[in-house]
Amino acid sequence: MAHIIFWEKPGCQGNRRQKEILIASGHQLEVRDLLIEPWTPEVLTRFFTEQPLAHCFNPTHPRIKSAELIPTEMSREDALKLMVADPLLIVRPLMQVGNQRLAGFDVKQVHNWVGLALASVGERDPKHCPCVTTVADQS
Numbered sequence: 001m002a003h004i005i006f007w008e009k010p011g012c013q014g015n016r017r018q019k020e021i022l023i024a025s026g027h028q029l030e031v032r033d034l035l036i037e038p039w040t041p042e043v044l045t046r047f048f049t050e051q052p053l054a055h056c057f058n059p060t061h062p063r064i065k066s067a068e069l070i071p072t073e074m075s076r077e078d079a080l081k082l083m084v085a086d087p088l089l090i091v092r093p094l095m096q097v098g099n100q101r102l103a104g105f106d107v108k109q110v111h112n113w114v115g116l117a118l119a120s121v122g123e124r125d126p127k128h129c130p131c132v133t134t135v136a137d138q139s
Contacts, residue, residue, distance in 0.1 A: 001026035007034040007094040024120035041080035
């Protein structure tokens with residue numbers, strides 16, 4: 001199985017559940033704090049190659065939920081600068097295996113990437129914190 005570097009927000013229930021799924025799937029985790037990592041736009045870009053940059057924002061961040069920040073209306077440069085300044089804007093988790101990187105926890109994408117014991121996933125989508133309702137969840 002894979003050795004995964006896993007950047008999380010300490011105390012996040014969603015990240016806790018994601019780690020449980022990965023461990024139950026036989027993976028070894030090296031957990032790091034997303035909030036204290038010295039991010040740069042260049043480093044973050046390596047995690048965001050598989051999806052539009054707007055999907056790399058944390059949809060539960062208050063500035064996103066209130067529409068103060070609208071990721072689809074930002075330039076790539078401005079979006080990356082905002083994420084560096086406020087890492088809570090970054091979708092969680094960020095994960096790395098060797099030179100491969102992934103942002104967020106889409107079950108199908110993670111399963112195709114490193115393999116998951118799908119029975120360990122359960123009914124609730126582990127993509128977001130259980131205590132938060134996103135705009136997408138309301139539609």
